Amino acid sequence: MANSHPRTPPLAPRKRPRQRRSAATVETILDGAARILEAGGLEAFNTNAVAARAGVSVGSLYQYFPGKDAVMAALVRRDALGFAAQVEAAIAPRPGESWRAAVDRLLDVAVAHQLDSPRLARILDFEEARLPLDAETAQAEAAIQACIAGVLLRAGDDLAGLDIDQAAGDLVHIARALTDAAGRGEGASSEDLKARVRRAVLGYLGVAANMTAT
Amino acid sequence: MANSHPRTPPLAPRKRPRQRRSAATVETILDGAARILEAGGLEAFNTNAVAARAGVSVGSLYQYFPGKDAVMAALVRRDALGFAAQVEAAIAPRPGESWRAAVDRLLDVAVAHQLDSPRLARILDFEEARLPLDAETAQAEAAIQACIAGVLLRAGDDLAGLDIDQAAGDLVHIARALTDAAGRGEGASSEDLKARVRRAVLGYLGVAANMTAT
DNA sequence: GCCATATCAGAGCAAAAGCTCACATTTCTG
DNA sequence: CAGAAATGTGAGCTTTTGCTCTGATATGGC
Incomplete structure (x- = not known):
């Protein structure tokens, strides 16, 4: 245990345990899982299928994930983080624009995200409702809500007497519901869908829906 | 193939195959399935557990249902039919009332239905989105949409220039999304929830949300 | 009582799914 | 290059699960 030569650095030399941990493999597995889910739904989601689709062995899968649900949870987390990043980029205010313009960009992001892999x-x-979500995922969800609340705050007097945080949550649910339904084949074009979601959102907020933002 | 004696009724006498088909047993199984799902979610939903919870044997279960998905489908159908009946009762117009009063009753029914077993x-x-739905279920869903569209039609000029059928579908999705979220513990009281759903619904329709109906 | 028919029970089977482990391969260090 | 550590592999073990099948029990008409 004791090192014999004072020349060697005291405690750190052998400690650097090779934590290579190929992040690429993790991403590959998550990609495989996503493709399995998109193609075959929850029924088709099993560890053998995911590993095969990802081009790795089950052994490798279990090296990076303690179990099936952990793969699911990681997918949820990746999705939440990605969406949160998109939302944060979308709400950045342009000088002189109305708050409705930011809402419009939010709608673009939300609709595109949900329609990408419906x-x-x-x-x-x-699944997000079923799994216990880890801190990172919860934080991402909270960040999304906070972004929306931030945009609503810009509206100022336009939204007098509204619980901003609750409204933010409701709007997320409304947008998800309409885009989900559209993704299942009920809806029409992306533009039409976006118009309807805007109608629902601005309607909930109590401002007229038809008229473009500045 | 030819029958020898003209005296015996030609084809029907031995045919009356005792189709007792204990409807009670079917209901019992569906009740068990519902309780399993409410308590343990999709994970816990397997034929052995359902039969045990219902107090029948697997053998009996498979006498009434061709397979696991058929139980699920029957549950979906029963729920859709029940909800459709409630909706139909709710929209019956009272003399001299505003169309908004009917909307309010619809909201009561929808919120109560979803909060009963969230x-x-x-x-x-x-699951309704995953399974191929039988004619009866599809008809019930269509009836629900038609009821809502009927109420919207009563609004007349208040909703000029709106695709009534599409609006009916969107409203269903919006109401479901908000009540689902509330059922997952996010929301508050039933009254508060109903108020928010009304805000969303009337907002989508483009009429002011605050003010009681006649 | 007696036979025919309908209904129910539950042991157990075949397939699927989650997961492990002994070994192979690659990568890094000296 | 040699050895060690990290990483990857996939046959196969264990458990779960959807379902079947043989036999037992209940019911109805004669």
């Missing part, structure tokens, strides 16, 4: 998005929403 | 309701919504 089935996957729906399943992740469902 | 987890079950959410799972049924999810």
Whole structure:
């Protein structure tokens, strides 16, 4: 245990345990999982299928994830973090613009995100309610809510007497519900969908829906 | 193939195959399935558990249902039919009332239905999207939409230039999303929830939300 | 009572799914 | 290059689960 030569640095030399931990493999597995879910739904989601689709062995999968649910949870987390980043980018205020313009960008992001992989998005929403979400995921969700609340605050007197935080949560749910339904084939074009979500959102907020923002 | 004696009724005499088909047993199984889903979610939903919870044997279960998904589908159908009946009762117009009063009754029914067994309701919504729905279920869903569209039609000029059918669908999704979220513990009281759903619904329709109906 | 028919029970089977482990391969260090 | 550490592999073990099948029990008409 004791090192014999004073020349060697005292405590750190052998400690650096090679934590290579190929992040690429983790991403590969998550990609495989996402493709399985999008193609076959929850039924098709099993560890053998995920590993095969990702091009790795089950052994490798279990090296990075303690179990099936952990893969699901990691997918949820990745999705939440990515969406939160998009939302944060979208709400950055442009000089002289109305708060409605920011809402419009939020709608763009939300609709695009949900329509990108509709089935996957729906399943992740469902599973997010079932799994105990880790701190990072919870924080991402909170950040999304905070972003929306921030935009609503810009509205000022336009939204007098409204519980901003509750409204932010409700708006997320409303947007998700309408885009989910559209992703299941009920809706029409992306533009039409966005118009309807805007109608629902601005309607909830109590401001007229038809008229473009500045 | 030819029958020898003209005296015996030609084809029907031995045919009356005792189709007792204990409807009570079917209901019992569905009740068990509902309780399993409400208590343990989709994970806990397997045929052995359902049969045990219902107090029947697996053998009996498979006598009435061809497989696991059929139980799920029957549950979805029962729920849809029940909800459709409630909706139909709710929209019956009272003399001299505003169309908003009917909307209010619809909200009562919808919120109560979803909050009665929140987890079950959410799972049924999810599974309804996955399973191929039989004619009866599809008809019930269509009836619900038609009821809502009927109420919206009473609004007349108040809703000029709105796609009534699409609006009916959107409103269903919005109401479900908000009540689902509330059922997961996010929301507060039933009254508060109803007020928020009304805000969303009337907001979508483009009429002011605060003021009671006649 | 007696037979035919309908209904129910539950042991157990075959397939699927979650997961492990002994070994192979790659990568890093000296 | 040699040895060690990290990483990857996949056959196969264990448990779960959807379902079947043989036999037992209840019911109805004669």
